[in-house]
Every structure is written in C-alpha cells, then in structure tokens.
Amino acid sequence: MIGQDMIDRFIALLGPKGVVTDPDEIAPWVSDWRGRYHGAAAAILAPASTQEVAATVALAAELGVALVPQGGNTSMVGGATPPADGSALILSLRRMNHIRSLSRQDNLAVCEAGVILSVLHDAAEEQGRRFPLSLGAKGSATIGGLVSTNAGGTQVLRHGTMRALVEGIEAVLPDGSIFDGLDALKKDNRGYDIKQLLIGAEGTLGVVTAAALRLAPAIAARAVGWVGVASPADALALLRLTETLLGDSVEGFEVIADETLGFVLGHIPGTRSPIETRTPWHVLIEVDHADLSEPGPSERLEAALADAFERGIAVDAALAANEAQADAFWRIRESLSESEKAQGPALQYDISVPVAKMPAFMIDAAAAAEARFPGTTASSFGHLGDGNVHFHVRAPKGTGDGPAWIATQGQAINGFVHDAVVAAGGSISAEHGIGQMKRAELGRLASPARIGALRAIKAAFDPKGLFNPGKLIPLPGEG
Template sequence: MIEAPVRPALLDQIAAIVGAKGLTTDPTDLAPWLTDWRGRYHGAAIAMVAPANAAELSAVVSLAASTRTPIVPQGGNSGMVGGATPDATGTALLLSTRRMNAIRAIDPQARTVVAEAGVVLQTLHEAVAAQGLRFPLTLGGKGSATVGGLVSTNAGGTQVLRHGTMRALVEGIEAVLPDGSLYEGLVTLKKDNRGYDLKHLLIGAEGTLGIVTAATLKLVPALVDRAVVWAGVESPLAARQLLLMLEARAGREMEGFEIVPQRCLTNVLRHIPGTRAPLGAPCPWHVLVEFARDTADAPAPEAFAQALMAEAFERGLVLDAAISASESQAEAFWKLRDSISEAERAEGPAMQHDISVPVAAMAQFIIDAGAAVEARFDGTEVAAFGHMGDGNVHFHVAAPRGADPARWPNDPGKEISAFVHDLVVAAGGSISAEHGIGQMKRDELARLSDPARMGAMHAIKRALDPQGIMNPGKLVAG
C-alpha cells in the first residue's frame, strides 16, 4: 500500500472540526476502507474523515476546496465498480458518512422518512416497520449499504418492478456541494418549477457533484402478507412468457420477478451455508416471483399464487414450482437469489457485468449474448441472472478452470467486458443498470457514449466542481 503524504496542518484543521472520533490516520485502521468490496481496486489516502453531521461535513469540504484536496466519499463500501475507492496517489481524503446515521423524522401521514446518508438500509427497514410502513427497496447488501450510497448510485434492487429505482423513491435531498455550501432540499413538493433539478443531478452522480448528507424518502404501507414462488422453467423465453402472463393477471400485486440459471443456484448451494434446493430436481432455469398485498381487501397472496401457478402449469410455462408456506420460507427463497454474487465470488474469478437491455429483448439477449461470449472465449461459462421485469441483467462470465485469478481479470477479462458491452450497445441497452460507473466502467462509458451525452456530463462536472476535487477519476475523466 502506498503511504499517504503527511499534511500536519491540514490534519490539525480537520481534527478541530470533527474531533478525535472523526479522524483516522493509522494505516491499519485505514486499510479495510482502501479496498473495494470485490478486492479489485486498492488505494491510499491522507486520512479517513468521518463527520458527525452536515455542518461538520460542510466545513471539511470547504477546507478541502480551499486547499484543492480531493475527496472520495464512502458509505458502506459495498459498491461493485470501485466508485468509493481512492486512487493510489495518496493525495485524497476518504470521507466516510457512517457517523451520520440518524433517522431524523418519520411522517406516517405523508409516508416519508428523512434519513441521513450513513443510515444502513436494514436499519431503515426496521425503523419504518415499527411505524407500520415500508421503504420498498431492498437488495442483497442491505446490511451494509447506506442511504447516501443508494442515492448516489441510483440503486435498484429486487422491487423495481412495482416501486422503481431510488430516483423514484427520493422526495428530497440535502447535500454539500464542492465549494462546501449546503444545499437544503429535503422539503417535498409535488410541483416545483424553479429550473434545473439539482436533486436529480445528485441522484446517480456517484459523489462527483457533491456529497449527499440526507434524503427524504417515499414510504408505502407495510405488507399484510406475501407469497414467494420459486419455479423451474425451460428457458429465458419461457420465463418471459410467464412474466407476461403474470403481469396481465397479477397487476400491482406482483412485486418482483427474477430469473436465475441452474448454474447460479448450484453455486449458492455449494458455497452458502444453510441453503437448500427449493425444488425436487434441477431445472435449466428458475424464476423467483413475489406476490404481496398491503391492504386486507386485496387478494390473499398464497391463494393467488396457487391459482396463477396452476394456470402456468396448464399452459406449459412451468416445469415445477414451490410456494412459500411461511415467512421464513419466503426469506429462504430470497436468500438463494441474494447470495448469488457472494457464491460466484467464492467459485472463482469472473467478469461481472451489471447491464440493462429493453425488457422485451432481455430473454433473447441472455441466450444470444451468452452463446456469443462462450463461443469467442474458450472455456468461459456465462451465468446471466437478474430482474426480468425491468431488463436488468447481471451478466457474469466465469473464467476457465485453472485460470490465474491475478491475471485473468485483465487478460483476457478486459477484452471480454468490451465484447459484452458492444453486444449491449448493439441491443440498445446500457452498460450500467444499477451499480453505477465508478472507475471500472469510466473508460467504457466514454468509448460507447455519444458525444452529446459525454459533452453535457463534462460540462455539468466542470460547472459544479471546477477544481475537480469531488471523487476524481470516477464516472467522468478530468
């Protein structure tokens, strides 16, 4: 690890702002936060600064701006694209939002919650559940992902089909801008036509335009009950036909629809303790469907699911199916889906792509792109899974057995990713669906985007962050 340069005067000024609890310089304490979750990116930093509130964060950013010191914001450090890892120069401050973890207010009447950037998603779920409400976004990393990170990457998760991404769930934002000024936009307004929408610029900006300090989030009623179905299907095309049937029959009662190949399920059962196969025998592909109701007068999910699965069997869309008989079984089904990335990582090196294509094209894309990659790169194996209702494919390309885990992600891994991204663009899709661009996809974004898009993004970056101190090297170069 590169040693960060010592800047005593700067550190003394920061310590005066955040106190002893808010400043970390010991290399051993810093080390876990200088590597991304996947272990692909490693950096160095002058120190890790952890403000306790927005005022402290504002003062730190003002100081950084006056000294032209780069800042790398970090929440739960659970990102997938190296977006919260500093570079190796050791010139940046790593700014952690984890101490800013207050839930400031829950309004049951307005169905909103104001949560600070460091609030962990699972903590948020528990807090609003105590008020008979629900924040309708969840994902496998809910025990570490923070509100600030979710906003800054426009996270999606497994319930986008009904409730949308973070962009649809954020009602207001408070943020510190690159000059240290505090943007106070937490009040929710149904109509606000005062020009440029800074809220939507900050959502998905990955900390390159400012640091989210708090957000007003939309809530929905707590679930009365739910039923989760794990079904085996013959192919992605059969899964697509099942989705169309369920969309026509289930309407808003269907919250999620995930597709999983047998390869992914096998890896989960092999590597994740406490998991078990949901069906009696392997199937080529699987789907995970959740039906839920949040009012007592809506159809009972279990009976609803049974009737729909009976129809799916009659139409030849399903090979086998299991319907959760309890909440613990529903959670067990979701654990299989949520553990795929962890199991894939344990299985060995792979190039993991978070992409999206038009919803109607997703099934055929999975088939055609998977075949094209395996034909071109000998010994690789594709595992494509994800949110079939919104076109988001997690497209993993596993290395051949015996591949060097240190070398393979670069050679031929980068060539594989470029090939996959070319296929995505040809299909009219996006190279990032929900994990962001970070540093991993920055060059590919520039290579594959039209000049108008990149020109506008660079112009926005220069206008709001003229010194280029906010999360440098992420999303856009320069």
C-alpha cells in the first residue's frame, strides 16, 4: 500500500510542482484513450530533468513502489494505465519537453521524452528539415511514448518505424542508473544494443528520457493522389507499379475500404470524397521530392496513374490541385480512428502479415469473422505497403451496451482474429505494442523461445518488477 509517508518522500525530492495528488487532476491519466482500462494512482510524479527521473526511480526502488511511465497517454492497448489496485504511481515525463538541439548539418534532433510530436515537426520545419513520422495523435503523442512503443504511422513505407529513426537514447534503468546512449554513432560494436532493447519495451526495462532522432530534408514538392480500386489486390498491384515507376519517392500508401470512408464522410464535418465514383476500395498516395527537379512529383504521379488506368488497376483517381486539397485528402486518413470509434462498440486489431498475403487477408478474414459472429461487420484500413492494417470487428447494429458485448464476445473474437493472423504468418501487434490488452494473447500464441527471452530480459533489467507492471510480459500461465 502506498501511504502518505511515501508520497511525502517524493514531495521532498521533487518539490510541490513535481508531485500531483489532487484526485481531479489525476483522473484523466488513469484511464486509457479508448476508455477500456481504468486504474488508480495515489500520485503522479513529474520530474523535470533526467537527474530528477533517476533520483525518483532510485527512491521508488528503495521503497518498493512500482512506476508506470507515461507520456501523452495515447496508448491503444492500455500500455500506460496504472493497475486498478493503486499499487503503482504514474511517472509522467510531460515536464521534460525541451528540444535540446536540432542540427541541420547533422540531420539530427535531440528531444526530451515529453516533446510532443507536432512540436518537433514544427521545429524541424523551421530549420528546413522534417521528422518523417506522423500519426493521428501527433498533437498529443510524445517522443518518449513513440520510442517506447516503436510507433509506426503513415510514412513507414519509406522511412521505417521509430526503431529506424532513433539514432541514440538516454534512459533511466530500474536501479536509478542513467544509460547515456545519445551519441549518434554509425558504428558501435560494444556488444548488446541496449538502445534497441529499450525501443518498443513499453517502459518495462527503462524510462526513456531523451532520444536522438534522424531528420530528413524538407519536402520541396509533393503530389497527393486518391485512387479508387476494385480490390486490395489491385491496390497492391498499384503499389508495385508506382514503386517501379517512381522509386523511393513514394512516401505514403494507404488503403481504405469504402465503408470506412463513408464513416468519415458521415462523422467529420467538411469532408467529402476526393473522387466521384464509389469504388469498393480506395488508395491514398503521396509522392515527395526533396528538390525541384523536373519532372515534378505531380507529373510523375499523373503518368504513373495513367499507366494504372491502361492496365485496368485504377477505376477513378484525383490529384490534389494544391496544398489545401492535399491536406484534405490526408485529413480523411487521419480521421479514420475517430470515425470508427463513433460507430459504436468494436474490437480493433493492429496486425501485420506478409505484404503479399495482405490483400487476401483483408477480404477473407473480414468475411470469416462476419460468418463466425453473425451480425458483426468487419473491415480494415492502413499501411498496405508495410503489411500493417487496422482490422476492426464492429458489434451488431443496435448493441447498446458496448462493454457488455466486449465482455461476452471479446475473447472469442480476439482468438479468432489472432489465430487467422498467426496462420498467415503475421504478428498480433504491428505498431501499437502489447500493453495489457494483448499480453495474454502473446503468451498463448508466441513461441516458448520468444516468451522465455522476454521474461529473461525483463528479469535481468528489472528484477523487482517495478517498471510498468502487468504490461507486455505474459504472466505465469499465459505462455
């Protein structure tokens, strides 16, 4: 039990600004973004520097107090929600929100964990650079959380996930020691790569306090197109065609079911379909150039789409005529999660399968889920080029009690979808992490070797089990 005497020790360490105990101020931070997981915490600890984080962690280790690292609290899998029994304190990194350096020459930005993604975007743009990772929660997601979950987003096709964009990490380990790995060395052969162990560890091995991030040249010119296609197979054919014709200038390639597009048009004011034809599937393409060489991206994308029409791959298409229209196209994509959420109770899956198998999976898995669970509807959208889509199974129309439906049907549907993913050679978590939502399923489906390695690494870093308890690592009996 965390008593007032323990809280007082943290107040003495961090000062009154560094410890939040008002229940009303704590309340927004003890539930996950989707509202499925609800925890309790006697206080939020908010250190303002790496040294204060280290001192906080050391004190927590002395007192035997568990800590739940938290950034923007945008986890989709309950990964930053404290336990319901109040046995942990929230360790907020939001006060650590400084961009320590941003070098145009080195194409590198060193950001503290609490820096909001959109703030980094703006700062890089001022220097003629950009950080090539974006997602719908860019206005609240923090760098520390993005690193800890190995976030993806809409630009992975060209630039990779956070794992590919992180050049160095600073972190506090469970004993309170500071791992200083911010030097962006191209070659470093000193054994195990601690940086890569911490990326995607969801705060179970260490608290990321800062990261050195790779920047890219600013976009000099871009073209954004919306293409209607008959099937995911045609979407994949379009991707391969554009890659052949346009090379690595293809930065974004998103596939969206027409039903999902309809959700956005009905829910988000001011949105409209970019094309007049209602096709079964839609593709959003972005082509970027870092220079103003000729022909430009618009001409090149237009020529590629003309080829797609000749081959019978594309049904209809529209090119954004200006930046405002390009942003409107992307607004549709960035509004998909919000629009899906507004449709009512649903189970959402962030999965990946080999790219070549994805078109068949999108069709067959949806049909199989609807047949197995009458009344449900299923569809998917996302990053076809890297084999990652968001697969949703929605409750039958008229389902009034969402939590009750999830409680009675969730386990069976989860197992059905995840079994289909594994049968296709895929992963039950592509970019959102495991958190607490997928922990048991990871234990059920992962190989004994993988589970054994995860548990051994956790035990080596955090033998007391005080870092983000109940997340990622399957519990005994779960694998």
